[in-house]
Amino acid sequence: MSYTLEGATGTWEVVIGLEVHAQVTSNAKLFSGAATEFGAEPNSQVSFVDAGFPGMLPVINGECVAQAVRTGLGLNAQINLWSRFDRKNYFYADLPQGYQISQFEFPIIGTGEIEIQLADGSVKNIGITRLHLEQDAGKSLHDQHPTKSYIDLNRSGVALMEIVSEPDLRSPEEAGAYLTKLRQILRYLGTCDGNMEQGSLRADVNVSVRKAGEGFRTRCEVKNVNSIRFVMQAVEAEARRQIEVWEAGEEVVQETRLFDTSRGVTRSMRSKEDAHDYRYFPDPDLPPLVLDAAWVEQLKAGLPELPDARRARYVGDYGLTPYDAHVLTLEKETAAFYESVAEGRDPKMAANWLTGDFFAGLNRTGHSIGDSPVSAAHLGELLDLIKDNTLSGKLAKEVLEAMFETGKAPSVLVEERGLKQVTDTGAIEAIIDEVMAKNADKVAEYRSGKDKLFGFFVGQTMKAMQGKGNPTLVNDLLKQKLA
Ligand code: ADP
Ligand code: MG
Numbered sequence: 001m002s003y004t005l006e007g008a009t010g011t012w013e014v015v016i017g018l019e020v021h022a023q024v025t026s027n028a029k030l031f032s033g034a035a036t037e038f039g040a041e042p043n044s045q046v047s048f049v050d051a052g053f054p055g056m057l058p059v060i061n062g063e064c065v066a067q068a069v070r071t072g073l074g075l076n077a078q079i080n081l082w083s084r085f086d087r088k089n090y091f092y093a094d095l096p097q098g099y100q101i102s103q104f105e106f107p108i109i110g111t112g113e114i115e116i117q118l119a120d121g122s123v124k125n126i127g128i129t130r131l132h133l134e135q136d137a138g139k140s141l142h143d144q145h146p147t148k149s150y151i152d153l154n155r156s157g158v159a160l161m162e163i164v165s166e167p168d169l170r171s172p173e174e175a176g177a178y179l180t181k182l183r184q185i186l187r188y189l190g191t192c193d194g195n196m197e198q199g200s201l202r203a204d205v206n207v208s209v210r211k212a213g214e215g216f217r218t219r220c221e222v223k224n225v226n227s228i229r230f231v232m233q234a235v236e237a238e239a240r241r242q243i244e245v246w247e248a249g250e251e252v253v254q255e256t257r258l259f260d261t262s263r264g265v266t267r268s269m270r271s272k273e274d275a276h277d278y279r280y281f282p283d284p285d286l287p288p289l290v291l292d293a294a295w296v297e298q299l300k301a302g303l304p305e306l307p308d309a310r311r312a313r314y315v316g317d318y319g320l321t322p323y324d325a326h327v328l329t330l331e332k333e334t335a336a337f338y339e340s341v342a343e344g345r346d347p348k349m350a351a352n353w354l355t356g357d358f359f360a361g362l363n364r365t366g367h368s369i370g371d372s373p374v375s376a377a378h379l380g381e382l383l384d385l386i387k388d389n390t391l392s393g394k395l396a397k398e399v400l401e402a403m404f405e406t407g408k409a410p411s412v413l414v415e416e417r418g419l420k421q422v423t424d425t426g427a428i429e430a431i432i433d434e435v436m437a438k439n440a441d442k443v444a445e446y447r448s449g450k451d452k453l454f455g456f457f458v459g460q461t462m463k464a465m466q467g468k469g470n471p472t473l474v475n476d477l478l479k480q481k482l483a
Helices: 064-076 174-191 228-247 293-301 306-317 322-329 332-342 346-363 376-387 391-407 409-415 425-438 440-448 451-465 471-483
Strands: 005-009 010-023 086-089 097-101 112-116 124-135 138-140 150-152 159-165 201-209 220-225 255-260 265-271
Touching: 005 064, 005 228, 005 376, 010 174, 010 228, 064 124, 064 159, 064 174, 064 293, 086 124, 086 451, 124 174, 150 255, 174 201, 174 220, 174 306, 201 228, 201 322, 220 228, 220 265, 228 255, 322 332, 332 346, 332 376, 346 376, 346 391, 376 391, 391 409, 425 440, 425 451, 425 471, 440 451, 440 471
Parallel strands: 220 255
Antiparallel strands: 005 010, 010 159, 010 201, 086 097, 097 124, 112 124, 124 159, 138 150, 201 220, 255 265
């Protein structure tokens, strides 16, 4: 089922390609040793290189190169053993060098592919055109002083990967799924933290529209969209705008636009006519970047298991549904947590508890898996207490709630609160006898054929036992005694 939009002249398709800027996870910048920590005092992480002092020479940070190669490998992409840095020249107050060191003609990573998962269960492959390394610029602060703008150069020189997709995406959903999957892969690899609120990951969204069977029409680029939801909204808003332009008999002009998140519309930022001429040329301060094939192989051997492989393993080895496997592998912290709970236990039972009451508990208490008050070891212990009949499913839910509130081990809570399930048949029989004695009329009705009353007896017995009777035993013994 394909996504289309209806206009006055008929049905339109949408074509989307994303250019994603991902900040490389690294302690130091791309060409200097300055720190990259988020939220530091303005201008406290700036070397002479980052400040553009004359005569300073850039020196490539090997770890940033390794991160780009790992990312390329994770995107099933061509690793270019020979690549080159170019100067992209433009003037801006937060760019002290007067140029950005980037890669233009010869990027470090060539074509690759990402498989995206869609809500209807289908999958689609999206082509990656390239990935290149470049420096980030500084930041202008316009809201600190009534008449002055301040400049913070902490970000100046931080390593970015620009990851460009082919125009293979056809709907807001596909664009969202692509960005979600890309972020997931980057996080699994540990090459970018994917934090869109902090700007570690931002997307330029290229959109065009066309009638079925046509070639591509002119696109516009919506710059710097900083959440997956906004990317999806920007695609639709921009596509609708372009349809109106075409249908009014005008032409869409190629330009850069911004998405106004409060009004849900895009507006023009600059047109093709005032587009920069960047006068790219090879950076004379840097030799070409030449990689050793054996080093690339070594990085490949050191890659962690990626989401697709992990999901397949959960379905194949653990027997989980594709949906549960998908949910449990979305974040690698969740997957690691799950595996440690499932280790040596029933993997399906572990998956059910995790995706059910455990996730609900995290939500309720406002925690994420990283700072969960319930550890994997404690959740595993809880499952063991269910397995060995110490706790019924219902009591276990109560214990889990208490675990979220107190952070205590389930065995401790069972002890403290006297929640242990009663499996002593003698004790259960004694309660059943009491219940039957108190409700002699109902016993007679039951025996004369009113089967529905069985539930009443289960309820009364459980109530008398404060919910602690083993449900199977209570049922079996009641059946025997009422017969
Ligand atoms: P430029 O270098 O001018 O930015 P590119 O060819 O690199 O142009 O394309 C940039 C992005 O625009 C890519 O993600 C690409 O997939 C996307 N794109 C190209 N043509 C179209 C189109 N007609 N409609 C939508 N997206 C497009
Ligand atoms: Mg571009």
